[in-house]
Amino acid sequence: MMQQQSIVTPRLPDRLYRAQQVRAMDKYAIEDLGIPGLVLMQRAGMAAFDVLRQTWPEARKLAVVCGGGNNGGDGYIVARLALDAHFAVHVFALSPPDRLKGDARRAYESYVAAGGRLTLGPPTETAAYQVMVDAVFGTGLDREVTGEYETAIASINRFRGGVLAVDIPSGLHADTGSILGCAVEADATVSFIGLKQGLFTAEGPACCGRIWYADLGVPEAVMEYQPPSARLWSEYVNFLPPRQASAHKGHFGHVLVVGGDAGFIGAARMAAEAAARTGAGLVSVATRSAHAAQLNSGRPEIMSHGVETTTELQTLLARATVVSIGPGLGQSGWARSLLQTVCESGLPMVVDADALNLLAQNPKRKDNWILTPHPGEAARLLGTDTPTIQADRYRAVRALQQKYGGICILKGSGTLVADEEGVTGVCALGNPGMASGGMGDVLSGILCALLAQGLDLLAAAPMGVCLHAAAADGAAEAGQRGLLATDLMPWIRRLVNRS
Numbered sequence: 001m002m003q004q005q006s007i008v009t010p011r012l013p014d015r016l017y018r019a020q021q022v023r024a025m026d027k028y029a030i031e032d033l034g035i036p037g038l039v040l041m042q043r044a045g046m047a048a049f050d051v052l053r054q055t056w057p058e059a060r061k062l063a064v065v066c067g068g069g070n071n072g073g074d075g076y077i078v079a080r081l082a083l084d085a086h087f088a089v090h091v092f093a094l095s096p097p098d099r100l101k102g103d104a105r106r107a108y109e110s111y112v113a114a115g116g117r118l119t120l121g122p123p124t125e126t127a128a129y130q131v132m133v134d135a136v137f138g139t140g141l142d143r144e145v146t147g148e149y150e151t152a153i154a155s156i157n158r159f160r161g162g163v164l165a166v167d168i169p170s171g172l173h174a175d176t177g178s179i180l181g182c183a184v185e186a187d188a189t190v191s192f193i194g195l196k197q198g199l200f201t202a203e204g205p206a207c208c209g210r211i212w213y214a215d216l217g218v219p220e221a222v223m224e225y226q227p228p229s230a231r232l233w234s235e236y237v238n239f240l241p242p243r244q245a246s247a248h249k250g251h252f253g254h255v256l257v258v259g260g261d262a263g264f265i266g267a268a269r270m271a272a273e274a275a276a277r278t279g280a281g282l283v284s285v286a287t288r289s290a291h292a293a294q295l296n297s298g299r300p301e302i303m304s305h306g307v308e309t310t311t312e313l314q315t316l317l318a319r320a321t322v323v324s325i326g327p328g329l330g331q332s333g334w335a336r337s338l339l340q341t342v343c344e345s346g347l348p349m350v351v352d353a354d355a356l357n358l359l360a361q362n363p364k365r366k367d368n369w370i371l372t373p374h375p376g377e378a379a380r381l382l383g384t385d386t387p388t389i390q391a392d393r394y395r396a397v398r399a400l401q402q403k404y405g406g407i408c409i410l411k412g413s414g415t416l417v418a419d420e421e422g423v424t425g426v427c428a429l430g431n432p433g434m435a436s437g438g439m440g441d442v443l444s445g446i447l448c449a450l451l452a453q454g455l456d457l458l459a460a461a462p463m464g465v466c467l468h469a470a471a472a473d474g475a476a477e478a479g480q481r482g483l484l485a486t487d488l489m490p491w492i493r494r495l496v497n498r499s
Helices: 019-032 037-055 070-084 102-113 147-158 204-208 220-224 265-278 289-295 310-317 333-345 354-361 375-382 386-391 393-404 439-452 457-478 485-496
Strands: 015-017 061-066 088-093 117-120 131-135 162-166 188-192 210-214 230-233 254-258 282-287 303-306 322-325 349-351 369-371 407-410 416-418 424-427
Touching: 015 019, 019 037, 019 220, 037 070, 037 102, 037 131, 037 162, 037 188, 037 210, 061 070, 070 088, 070 102, 070 131, 070 162, 131 147, 188 204, 230 457, 254 265, 254 310, 254 333, 254 439, 265 282, 265 289, 265 439, 265 485, 282 289, 282 310, 289 303, 303 310, 310 333, 322 333, 322 439, 333 354, 349 354, 349 439, 354 375, 369 393, 369 457, 375 386, 375 393, 386 393, 393 407, 393 416, 393 424, 407 457, 416 457, 424 457, 439 457, 439 485, 457 485
Parallel strands: 061 088, 061 131, 088 117, 131 162, 162 188, 188 210, 230 424, 254 282, 254 322, 282 303, 322 349, 349 369, 369 407
Antiparallel strands: 015 230, 407 416, 416 424
């Protein structure tokens, strides 16, 4: 049927695009470079079938659910290839064949001519199959899924075998990673030509499973036809230089953690220890006098200071290189006065937790800070609600950066980083075990230590986010459930020393 072998790889490029951009890239490849659309569809089907065989090598019974557009055409190609490989194959068509057009219709005709079986409507009984292929919707979906399409997606999600999504899980918004009513929960997704930015944040990671990439053999000019909408960080990279033999603690900065109001001493302690484990030369904590002596119990390297007045804090700020403010800070008058004093110091800052909630009440803009909100804190900073933030995390993180300046990190599944140069990065590392108290405090300490060691904000933010997530992935080797923020500490030290 087809001669050219598609190249499929789990190693992902770092360029991400919006759906409209990928459609423009497809059009450019077809109309300007003269690559027939059917050839691209055949290569996409081959890539999907390759992933299917690599992921489920024992499978021989296949159901393919096809929609009425080119994504459905890809599905018909997969079905035809499976027939050629002597699979037992059944297609469930959600669009009558007489409504198919262009390349999708030709793909359907090829499948039927080869003796392929087809049933109109969503799948009902699925126990006979080992793998189901989702080829219902492509990247153009922009409204909620209803009717028989909703029924089909529900059937796919009830299926107990493997699920492969072609290009994108049906029902997932390609740009935002939000679910349009319902979405396929795939075990693997193979994406073509340009990776869609929505695959990597919000609900994208949960819906996609393992993501594979196929460039479909198009020239590099196709990739360069559109500027990336975002950058993907799929691995941790250490930007810190090796230490010289003559180094001393003064070369690696002094981190000051400000926080730990009554009942929240642990937050400041975790931020401080993370800063120390990431390599800061000195780490101090400014906290409530009542428990200052307890804070460094078990970690005497941390210098703990009782601070009740801004004058006392100013003395510590005079010796600091960078400040983490927010871990366990609270929202009392004491907290407000400390935040104001830190903001006036001119030192680079990492702002987290209650410092963000106080900032939402009295917004200001600075170029020398990193803000690290989770979606709830981001909603308060932007005067909206959490569902609105999650509905378009890319838009939210850019709005945060534009309003508050500096670097903004929107935490969550697919953490996003927006910088002052207009670049948005997304971290593909991390795991659900990170949904536990204290993880944000550890990130704050990591970021401060990187700044203290000489990285600028543009380098510290992506490295810190990826270091934090990679450490959590290492710690999760013992299991995600029960993962604690302090479990990251030995992994942080190990990774920060990796060249």
